[in-house]
Amino acid sequence: MPRPRVLSGIQPTGESFHLGNYLGALRQWIALQETHDAFYFIADLHALTIEHDPKLLSARTRASVAQLLAVGLDPDRATLFVQSHLPEHAELCWVMQCLTGFGEASRMVQFKDKSAKQGSDRVSVGLFSYPSLQAADILLYRPQYVPVGEDQRQHLELTRDLAQRFNSRFGTVFTPPEAYILKDAAKIYDLQEPGAKMSKSASSPAGIVELLDDPKASAKKIRSAVTDTGREIVYDPENKPGVSNLLVIYSALAGRTVGELEADYQGKGYGDLKKDLGEVLIEWVTPIREQVRSYLDDPAELDKILSRGAERAREVAAGTLATVYDHVGLLAPAR
Ligand code: AMP
Numbered sequence: 001m002p003r004p005r006v007l008s009g010i011q012p013t014g015e016s017f018h019l020g021n022y023l024g025a026l027r028q029w030i031a032l033q034e035t036h037d038a039f040y041f042i043a044d045l046h047a048l049t050i051e052h053d054p055k056l057l058s059a060r061t062r063a064s065v066a067q068l069l070a071v072g073l074d075p076d077r078a079t080l081f082v083q084s085h086l087p088e089h090a091e092l093c094w095v096m097q098c099l100t101g102f103g104e105a106s107r108m109v110q111f112k113d114k115s116a117k118q119g120s121d122r123v124s125v126g127l128f129s130y131p132s133l134q135a136a137d138i139l140l141y142r143p144q145y146v147p148v149g150e151d152q153r154q155h156l157e158l159t160r161d162l163a164q165r166f167n168s169r170f171g172t173v174f175t176p177p178e179a180y181i182l183k184d185a186a187k188i189y190d191l192q193e194p195g196a197k198m199s200k201s202a203s204s205p206a207g208i209v210e211l212l213d214d215p216k217a218s219a220k221k222i223r224s225a226v227t228d229t230g231r232e233i234v235y236d237p238e239n240k241p242g243v244s245n246l247l248v249i250y251s252a253l254a255g256r257t258v259g260e261l262e263a264d265y266q267g268k269g270y271g272d273l274k275k276d277l278g279e280v281l282i283e284w285v286t287p288i289r290e291q292v293r294s295y296l297d298d299p300a301e302l303d304k305i306l307s308r309g310a311e312r313a314r315e316v317a318a319g320t321l322a323t324v325y326d327h328v329g330l331l332a333p334a335r
């Protein structure tokens with residue numbers, strides 16, 4: 001039996017991934033590479049949908065790859081590539097755009113939010129067709145599952161609809177993929193505002209722990225995290241969001257259950273918890289940071305990994321695209 005295939009992508013939008021990205025998404029990617037035929041990519045084409053700085057984009061793409069490798073993505077187990085290295089993504093995107101309804105694209109929440117904020121003349125057609133590109137990303141590889149966060153559910157629904165629409169108009173090519181919503185994935189909250197999710201765009205620097213920050217500075221952020229009234233260290237997200245968030249992070253990084261931690265910290269104070277978690281964080285992140293640096297110091301090695309990934313991805317993507325072109329009636333070029 002071949003392993004079921006999973007595919008996912010992440011945008012290279014920041015200098016560094018943060019704990020929310022790692023605990024909410026990347027950790028699951030790493031786990032899935034053991035049991036699935038996994039395809040993971042950096043969605044650099046999606047990063048063009050908002051205004052960006054070209055020099056930063058290429059540096060961030062490299063840094064994203066280095067971080068994925070440093071946290072345990074194994075290029076011998078999973079296929080790791082950069083979206084723009086495969087022209088098939090943009091090519092299938094065109095077919096998907098021609099299947100996507102104008103109204104349908106207008107109803108995508110992510111687009112609606114951004115265009116409401118920025119005005120329809122400031123947002124690009126690229127942002128409008130972002131979900132059609134995402135559908136192409138996915139359908140090219142015909143995965144069974146697409147591990148994503150809850151916020152991507154609507155884009156996955158559209159992908160399924162487009163797959164079915166394609167099949168009914170042009171003949172069956174796709175099996176609609178299932179969203180693998182990471183329910184048990186930790187949702188990590190802002191250290192300073194434990195009611196809000198840790199986020200690149202919303203968190204203040206003090207509220208967010210980035211993988212590439214100085215580990216000592218990160219430990220300090222943990223020690224300065226907002227905790228709650230009372231003194232007991234128990235997991236109670238409703239009444240003690242700050243402490244609960246720290247327990248979730250601690251549990252994930254130290255590989256211990258929240259229950260074990262609660263027992264350990266009985267009778268101790270918030271200060272003890274924060275100090276210890278700061279140390280756990282330093283221990284966990286220091287080698288990751290060193291690895292990232294050594295990958296970034298060896299761009300030739302990174303390029304080799306990426307070109308191997310692109311080659312493997314192309315074996316699948318080119319086949320799907322040829323089948324799609326044939327089904328929609330595009331004349332094959334003479335050989
Ligand atoms: P973003 O860069 O915000 O689109 O996030 C990339 C991935 O990280 C997505 O799969 C998100 O679901 C996940 N993610 C981002 N922030 C958090 C968070 N605070 N807690 C858990 N997962 C997160």
Ligand code: TRP
Binds near residue numbers: 009011
């Ligand atoms: N839109 C996704 C996000 O912001 C990233 C992404 C692009 C993606 N293409 C994808 C995720 C294909 C899964 C599958 O998180």
